[in-house]
Amino acid sequence: MGALDRLQSLGNQLSSAVGTGGKAKILEKNPDDIVVTACLRTAITKGGKGQFKDTPAADLMAGALTAIIQRSGINPSLVEDIAVGTVLAPGGGATEMRAAALVAGFPETTAVRTLNRQCSSGLQACVDVANQIRTGMIEVGIGAGVESMSTQYGPGAVTEFSDLLENHSEAANCKVPMGVLSEAMAKDRGVSRASQDAFAAASFQKAVKAQADGLFKEEIVPLKVKFEDPKSGETKEIVVDRDDGIRDGVTAESLGKIRAAFAKDGSIHAGNASQVSDGAAAVLLMKRSTAEKLGQTIIGKFVAASIVGVKPLLMGIGPWKAIPKVFELTGITKDDVDIYEINEAFASQCLWCANELGIPQEKINPKGGAIAFGHPLGCTGARQVSTLLYELKRRGQQVGVTSMCVGTGMGMAAVWVAE
Amino acid sequence: MASMLELRTPGFNPCSVKYSPYYDSRLAVAASANYGIVGNGRLFCLGLSAAGVQIEKAFDTNDALYDLAWSEINENQLVVACGDGSIKLFDLGVNDFPVMNFHEHKRETFSVCWNPITKDTFISSSWDGTVKIWSPTRHESLKTLPIGCCTYSTAFSPSNPAIISAVSSDSHIRIFDLRTPVSAKYHLITMIPVHAPPSGPTLPRLADGRTYAGGMPAEILTHDWNKYNDTVIATGGVDRLIRTFDIRNPTGGPLAVMAGHEYAVKRVAWSPHASDILVSASYDMTVRVWSDDSSSVPAAPGTIRTGAEIGLMNRHTEFATGVDWCLFGSGGWVASVGWDERVLLWDAHGLLRR
Numbered sequence: 001m002g003a004l005d006r007l008q009s010l011g012n013q014l015s016s017a018v019g020t021g022g023k024a025k026i027l028e029k030n031p032d033d034i035v036v037t038a039c040l041r042t043a044i045t046k047g048g049k050g051q052f053k054d055t056p057a058a059d060l061m062a063g064a065l066t067a068i069i070q071r072s073g074i075n076p077s078l079v080e081d082i083a084v085g086t087v088l089a090p091g092g093g094a095t096e097m098r099a100a101a102l103v104a105g106f107p108e109t110t111a112v113r114t115l116n117r118q119c120s121s122g123l124q125a126c127v128d129v130a131n132q133i134r135t136g137m138i139e140v141g142i143g144a145g146v147e148s149m150s151t152q153y154g155p156g157a158v159t160e161f162s163d164l165l166e167n168h169s170e171a172a173n174c175k176v177p178m179g180v181l182s183e184a185m186a187k188d189r190g191v192s193r194a195s196q197d198a199f200a201a202a203s204f205q206k207a208v209k210a211q212a213d214g215l216f217k218e219e220i221v222p223l224k225v226k227f228e229d230p231k232s233g234e235t236k237e238i239v240v241d242r243d244d245g246i247r248d249g250v251t252a253e254s255l256g257k258i259r260a261a262f263a264k265d266g267s268i269h270a271g272n273a274s275q276v277s278d279g280a281a282a283v284l285l286m287k288r289s290t291a292e293k294l295g296q297t298i299i300g301k302f303v304a305a306s307i308v309g310v311k312p313l314l315m316g317i318g319p320w321k322a323i324p325k326v327f328e329l330t331g332i333t334k335d336d337v338d339i340y341e342i343n344e345a346f347a348s349q350c351l352w353c354a355n356e357l358g359i360p361q362e363k364i365n366p367k368g369g370a371i372a373f374g375h376p377l378g379c380t381g382a383r384q385v386s387t388l389l390y391e392l393k394r395r396g397q398q399v400g401v402t403s404m405c406v407g408t409g410m411g412m413a414a415v416w417v418a419e
Numbered sequence: 420m421a422s423m424l425e426l427r428t429p430g431f432n433p434c435s436v437k438y439s440p441y442y443d444s445r446l447a448v449a450a451s452a453n454y455g456i457v458g459n460g461r462l463f464c465l466g467l468s469a470a471g472v473q474i475e476k477a478f479d480t481n482d483a484l485y486d487l488a489w490s491e492i493n494e495n496q497l498v499v500a501c502g503d504g505s506i507k508l509f510d511l512g513v514n515d516f517p518v519m520n521f522h523e524h525k526r527e528t529f530s531v532c533w534n535p536i537t538k539d540t541f542i543s544s545s546w547d548g549t550v551k552i553w554s555p556t557r558h559e560s561l562k563t564l565p566i567g568c569c570t571y572s573t574a575f576s577p578s579n580p581a582i583i584s585a586v587s588s589d590s591h592i593r594i595f596d597l598r599t600p601v602s603a604k605y606h607l608i609t610m611i612p613v614h615a616p617p618s619g620p621t622l623p624r625l626a627d628g629r630t631y632a633g634g635m636p637a638e639i640l641t642h643d644w645n646k647y648n649d650t651v652i653a654t655g656g657v658d659r660l661i662r663t664f665d666i667r668n669p670t671g672g673p674l675a676v677m678a679g680h681e682y683a684v685k686r687v688a689w690s691p692h693a694s695d696i697l698v699s700a701s702y703d704m705t706v707r708v709w710s711d712d713s714s715s716v717p718a719a720p721g722t723i724r725t726g727a728e729i730g731l732m733n734r735h736t737e738f739a740t741g742v743d744w745c746l747f748g749s750g751g752w753v754a755s756v757g758w759d760e761r762v763l764l765w766d767a768h769g770l771l772r773r
Contacts, residue, residue, distance in 0.1 A: 003457035006502075006527070009569075010456070013638060013657050013683045014702060331635070 022331025026303045026417055027398060031289035034130040035419075037296035038072035038284040039386035040064065040221045044243045044374040047149040047276035051240040055225040057089060057148035058096035058103075060280035064144065065104035067221035068282045072296060076105050079284075080138035082112045083128050085121025085145035086378035088152040092116060097146075116378070119343060119404050120307075120412040121145055123381025126283050127305040127414060139290055145383065146280035147376035153276060173312040174408040178345070179262040179273065181313050186267050186348035188314075193267035196347040197255040200272035200371045202361070203344055204250035207368025211246050215367055215394070219386035243373040245275045272347035277374025281382035298419050300389040304329045305414035316349025318411020319403040320356050326401065326413040334359060337415075338397035341384040343404035344369035353405075366391060380404060385416065392418035423734065424764040426472045431461045433756035435486045435686075435741040440535075441494035443747035444468065445475075446754055448762055449499050451483035460484035462499050464511060465762065472764060478509050478517070488531040490555065491538040498541055498555075500528035506543050508555055521553055523560050530572045536580035544573035550585050550595075564595050564605055571640045571656075578649040584666075586654055590614045590636035594666050609669045613639055613654050613662060617672030625676060626718070626725040633672070634658055641686045647694035653711075655684030661699055661726070663711050675711040675724035685740050692750030696729075698767065700739035706732040706755045708767050730770035735759050 015028065042064055045052040052060060061084060069076050082101055086093040098112040106112075117124040122145025129141035158175055165171045173181075186196070210216060222241035229236065250271070260266035261273075284296075291298050306325035310317050319342050327333060340363050344350045354364050367387060370380065384402040392400050403413035431450035439445035444467040452458035460480040465472050482502035490496035495511040496518075504524035507517035526546035533541040540561065544550045546569045551560040569588040576582035581597040594609035616622055616633035625631050637658035645651035645663075651674065653663045659680045662673040682702035690696035695714040700706045708730035718724050737758035745752035751768040 006456045010454075013640065 022333070023336040023399065026330055026332060026415065029288065029419075031287065032134070033288040034133055034285055034302045035288045035291050035298045036283055036285060036300040036302065036385065036389060036416075037074070037291050037298055038068050039219070039282070039299065039389060040067055040071060041219055041281035041379070041383045041386050042223050042279050043220050043240045044245065044277045044279035044376060044379070044383070045240060046245050046374065047153060047278060049230070050150070050244050050278060051227055051238060052148065052225060052278035053150040054228050054235075055148065055278065056096070056151055057086060057093060057146045057280070058100040059225065060148060060223070060278065061097060061144065061146040062100040062103040063223040064146070064221065064280040064282045065101055065106065065142070068142065068284055069105055071221070072284050074140070074284065074294065074296065077107050077109060078140045078294070079106060079110050079142055080140060081129065081132060082106070082110060082142040082144060083125035084112065084114045084378070085116065085123070085125040085381060086114050086147060087116050087118055087121055088147060088149065088157050088377065089114070090152075090156070117410070117412070118407040119345060119375070119377050120381050120406045120410070121378040122281060122383060123305070123402060123404065123412055123414055126285065126302065126382055126385060129285050130302045133285060133287055140284070140286040142282055142284055143382055144280070144282040145379040145381055147378040148278045149276045149376060150278050170312060176313060178315070178407060179268060182273075182316055182346045182348055183260075183262040183266045183268050185314055185316050185352075186346075189352050191267070191348040191352050194252065194256070195351060196267055196272045198252040199347040199351045201250050201252040201255055203347070203365065203368045203371040204247060205368075206366060207243070207246045207372035208248050210367035211242065215391070216243065218390045245277060245374045246368070246372050268346055268348060272371060274343070274345050274370035274375035275373070277376045279374065279376040279379045279383065281379050281386060283382055283385045299393065300419055301417045303415040303417055305412065308411045310409045310411060312409035315407055315409040316346060316405045317353060318405035318409070319350075319413060320353040320411070322411035322413035323353075323357060323401060323403050326415055330415050332399065332415065337399050337401050338363065338395070339366060339388055339392055339400045340364045341388045341400065341402045342369070343375065343380050343384065344371045345375065345405055347371060349405055381412070388416060389418050422766060422769070424467070424472045426465060426474070426762040428461070428463055428760045428762065430760070432737075432758040432760060433741060433762060434484060436754045436756040436762060437487055437489055437743050438745045438754060439489050439494065440491060440746060441489075443745060446743070447487055447489065447497055448741070448756055449484035449487040450756075451485070451502070454758055455483035455485060455502065458483065460499070460501060462487065462497075462509060463762075467764070472762065476511055478515065480507060485527065486530045488533045488541060491533045491535055496555070498531050498533070500531045500543060502527045504528055504545060504547065506531060506553065519555065519558070521558060521560070523551060523563075524549065529570065532574045534575050534580050535577055536575070542573050542575065542583060544570035544585055546570075550583065552583075562597075564607075566593060569638075571638070572642050574642065574644055576649060577644050577646055584642060584644065584652060586613075586639035586642045586656075588638040590639060592639070592642065592652060592654060592664065592666075609666055611664050611666065611669045612636075613656070613664070614658065615672070618670040621721065623672060623721045623723050625723050626712075631672070631676065631723050634660075640683060643687050643689050643697070645689050645694065646691050648713075653687045653689060653697055655687045655699055657683045659683060659701075661687055661697070661709065673723055674718075675713070675726045677709050677711070677726035677728070679707060679728045680705070685738065686742050688742055688744055690750070691744050691746050698742050698744065698753055700742040700755055700757070702738045704733065704735050704737060704739055704757065706735065706739050706742055706753070708770065730767060732763075732765060732770060734763055735761065
């Protein structure tokens with residue numbers, strides 16, 4: 001008998017666009033939509049030798065957070081929570097990310113937390129913040145992701161398995177290295193070396209073209225960092241504003257010459273797998289009504305997300321299961337989607353998922369993917385949001401999906417609408 | 420449109436209108452302040468005279484009013500469905516207060532219907548997921564029929580006093596027969612999934628050639644029994660479609676599907692004067708008159724009629740929420756109400772296209 005119940009009931013009677021299908025429904029603009037009013041990323045650079053090799057993860061995050069305040073013009077005291085996806089940081093990176101937010105100009109009233117769902121951490125951070133806003137826990141929040149694989153990638157990333165875990169066969173599979181299990185999966189699912197190399201070469205070529213055309217300009221925010229020149233040993237300040245992993249002239253043939261990394265007769269090598277990289281990304285989220293009240297420019301809307309589990313040894317098939325589930329949640333079909341950003345952990349798994357789902361090549365990663373410019377683990381999910389929304393907008397298209405496979409056998413996907 | 424009578428209900432947004440079964444000059448409107456979301460309700464009793472339509476009596480209630488039903492046994496009495504879950508029986512000869520108050524529903528009462536055959540009972544449906552059967556002389560309900568989800572509308576069969584129908588937010592029509600033993604099913608004899616296509620190996624085609632594959636389940640907001648074919652029910656709801664069903668064939672899919680409304684259908688009412696005519700009121704602010712085509716040639720096997728929209732009344736400037744046919748006269752007078760705080764009385768013949 002509450003007024004709010006009555007209002008919501010009436011709203012449901014009006015908004016259910018059953019007759020016109022799912023796409024019309026997700027394109028609707030309602031005051032309680034969760035919208036993106038700013039999204040950006042740093043450049044993504046090569047692990048160990050790239051331009052961010054001497055920049056800790058927290059510094060990258062502080063840079064991205066500073067930039068999102070500047071770009072959106074939001075009063076930082078209005079941001080109530082920041083979730084940062086990060087995978088490799090000891091202690092979850094909780095302490096240094098809180099510190100990074102303070103450095104970036106957020107007051108002590110802005111809460112910060114980190115989370116780790118492996119390669120989907122950045123997306124999970126955005127989804128968590130969106131859900132916090134949806135339930136009314138907070139009004140304005142930031143979903144972010146960061147990884148400094150240069151400084152934090154190594155054998156310490158996984159604790160040693162106990163006997164209990166080791167003696168459970170499926171549990172023990174969780175620690176099989178990504179490359180090894182992806183090799184097995186490529187063999188099992190019959191993804192040929194040639195098709196992987198062709199897919200990887202296309203990723204490089206698309207990224208080269210996108211970079212040359214300046215298509216990353218809008219999403220990348222330049223960062224001034226310290227860099228130790230490996231030749232002279234001299235430390236200097238440089239401005240990093242472009243992805244340095246993108247190589248020109250890569251073809252399926254040139255990739256075909258590289259020796260397989262995980263098995264003698266294998267198909268996976270450094271050229272058709274994601275690069276080890278450093279980078280950070282952030283997405284500013286709030287309700288549409290809040291954005292309008294604050295005069296924020298709405299660039300897109302978060303519609304829904306899905307999470308699924310698959311066999312640990314088949315972790316690469318995650319998107320194949322997660323994407324149909326998010327379609328079910330939103331009532332749209334694969335043809336309603338204009339662009340798919342599917343993380344290229346390995347050419348083999350990305351290609352297999354796309355083929356199984358029947359997604360045409362030209363809709364997948366139109367500006368290239370992790371094979372060409374890298375996969376800073378925790379950053380990727382948040383990075384995809386700006387890559388996707390700016391490209392949708394440039395093309396005058398609307399519906400996009402971001403998705404990735406997740407280590408230990410999971411998949412995640414989300415539907416976004418550019419406005 | 421040739422002639423139209425208009426009455427304003429300032430400060431109150433009508434939700435339902437019903438003609439008296441006794442007089443051609445009497446009708447009543449259930450209305451609420453603030454669109455029925457929060458605030459009082461007011462029952463308007465209207466009279467028609469040479470001077471037009473006038474308010475003859477009004478009763479105020481503490482919560483919103485969503486529906487009303489005239490007594491079939493006393494021409495001066497009527498019941499209203501109240502937002503606090505109560506049902507109130509008003510008498511035009513008694514000022515201000517209801518003569519009876521029936522309060523068992525735990526949430527909003529959404530509809531009331533008086534038994535047209537035995538005339539000694541009425542029923543109500545509620546957001547609490549029940550239909551209750553009442554005697555106007557007893558404060559406690561005679562029987563409760565469980566539905567399990569928000570039930571927007573319930574009605575008696577026009578030909579059998581023991582048969583009760585209900586439609587609800589779960590996209591189903593339920594038919595109860597009080598002559599059956601209570602057993603585990605509480606008199607439930609039939610459930611019709613409104614959104615589903617007919618069972619069977621092949622999907623039927625609509626009269627316009629398209630395949631009818633049903634749709635997603637959607638809340639049903641209203642229904643009405645055909646006054647001539649006592650097994651035919653029309654439904655309307657959130658999916659914007661009006662459908663007719665034969666309750667003898669619960670898995671056979673709809674007899675007719677009528678598309679046209681651009682938002683949810685809030686109310687449907689079959690004509691008391693012709694077996695194939697019904698009228699509907701919608702959140703799209705229109706009131707439309709339809710023929711279900713059942714009077715023309717029978718539908719070919721495997722096809723579903725699409726009916727025909729034979730008239731559209733677009734004078735309401737807010738959600739059209741209620742509509743009813745006058746039982747008397749040449750047959751065609753309709754009363755419609757909407758959130759625009761207006762009651763409009765008009766002759767449907769004036770806008771028929773055929």
